[in-house]
Amino acid sequence: MRSIFHIDMDAFFVSVEELYDPSLKGKPVVVGGKGTERGVVSAASYAARKFGVHSAMPLRTAAKLCPQAIFVDGHRDRYELYSKKVREVLETFTPKFEMASIDEAYLDMTGTERLHGPPLAAAHKLHEAIRAATGLNNSIGCSTARLVSKVASDQAKPNGVLWIPPGQEAAFLAPLDIRKIPGVGKVSERHLADIGIYKVGDLARLDDRFLTERFGKLGLALAGKAKGFDTGAWFEKEMAAGDDPKSISHEHTFHVDTADQALLESTLAHLSEKAGRRLREHRLHARTVQIKFRYSDFSTFTRAQSLDHATLLDTEIFRTARDLFLRNWEGRKPIRLIGVHVSGFAEAEGQLDLLDGGKSERLKKVFHAADALRDKFGDGSVNLAGALKGRFRERVHDALTKKPE
Ligand SMILES: [Mg+2]
Structure with a gap:
């Protein structure tokens, strides 16, 4: 969670x-x-x-x-000085945080319970630590989603802490004015008022298809937000994805939700390839492969698996991602979004070769050569199917290769 x-x-x-x-x-x-x-x-x-x-x-x-x-x-200069003080406190709580502006930040506190206690206790600790370091009041919202936490910190003001327990997200948002939803401005507010929508709960009750027809992509993002999901470009970003990546992730949103297994697998292959390429660019090996998938109703799942060795090979990332997906794809329901994420980095040059007597080394050379060609001629120029004897690329649709995300 x-x-x-x-x-x-x-x-x-x-x-x-x-x-x-x-x-x-x-x-x-x-x-x-x-x-x-x-x-x-x-x-x-x-x-x-x-x-x-x-x-x-x-x-x-x-x-x-x-x-x-x-x-x-x-x-x-004064605001920057105090912003820096806030940042220094955040760093002591988790390495996974992101300043969203000079005076606000998101923290990913997942898995820190043993260190900081349950969310409300951790939030009070953070609240006090920031007060002690700066003498300034602050407000904190906690939940399972960025968007809900942002709305919660606003509701907690002034100088408060508010925790929305898992499962309560939609109920918390429902009675609020739609303007409380980040991304809903005056114009959207007016359009929604035209159809009698004033509260977030009114919006959440509307049919996805109706919202899409009426407001396009924005409508769909709104529908998700109203239910408490992190949808819409900004809120889907990975936390703390800086220059020196702590994780690499690639996602694809389908124009039409799909339950076509071949298409889903080929998309995973394509995303794995992109992740592998980023690993090689950064000269990193990843130990953990994670997938993310979202069904038509916006419910979103992530599943991770650690490998017994760190890798930078597309084939290994793909094999792990596909296994994870097929094991967790519930009822073959249509998928809206699918993603591949690699983390747990090591700069373990050479260690692979000891394991498989040079096979990985040969594959790595193939990948590096392919990367070099792509640099020169663009992404669609190299099809690894030939080099790899179609180990998985046979499933990659051309249209997808030419039109990434
Ligand atoms: Mg503020």
Whole structure:
């Protein structure tokens, strides 16, 4: 079960300014410049927000709405300093985290229970640690999904912690206004109001097909989000995928959900090949192969298997991924998305060869040669079927090879 935290600093810019000038505390404060200047509000204290002042509003409008507000200049260097302090605390909790902006971050706390305790206990620990390191209030949302945790941290404000237990995601979201869903802006809100949709629960009850017809891809992503799933490009990203990868993953979303085993296997082959190629680019071997698959109803599963040796071979990644998939593909139900993910990296040059008397070494040379050709002539130029005597490439459809993800 995934455990994802979203932490968001409360009124960050204003709170940092208060650290430098404690007399501002509790007062209506507007950061961004003087009330007579052109330009916009970059942040407003909770006391100023009560008058309707919000960020991105012209400073002059803010001055009209709240004449008693104290206007202060912003200090980027101060915010960056405190953002760094927050980051340093996060690092002590898990290596898997990602700053989403200067004052918010996602943490993947999956598997940290022994170290930090259950989600709510861990969140309180984190909340206190950040307060101790920065003197700043913050709010934390915890759940199995990024999106739900983000909404939860917002609901937890100010200075609170909110945990949505597994299975409660949709029920938590249902009574909220649809604007609370990240990605639903004014325009979507208006379109949804046109069909009588105001609450997340209203949206979740709608038929997927209807939403797709009416709003296209966006509608489908919305339907998933309303049910508490991480859908839509950004939310599906792997956590903490930096330059030096801790994991490599490739996914494919089908235009039409499919239960065609040959197509699914060929897609896995294609994705395995891409993963293998990235491993070779980074000169890494992976010890763990994981697959991800999503059914038509958005329910999503991941299954992982550790190999007895680290590998960078497409064939080994594919064999493991296919076995995992076939063992876990429940009722041959149609699949919306499928992905291959490799992790547990080692720079174990040479170790494979000891195991199989040079066979791997020959295969590696074939793969490196193929990679070089692809670099020169593009992705579709090399079909490994010839080199590998069709060990799995025979199932790869041409159309798929030419049109990755
Ligand atoms: Mg914030």
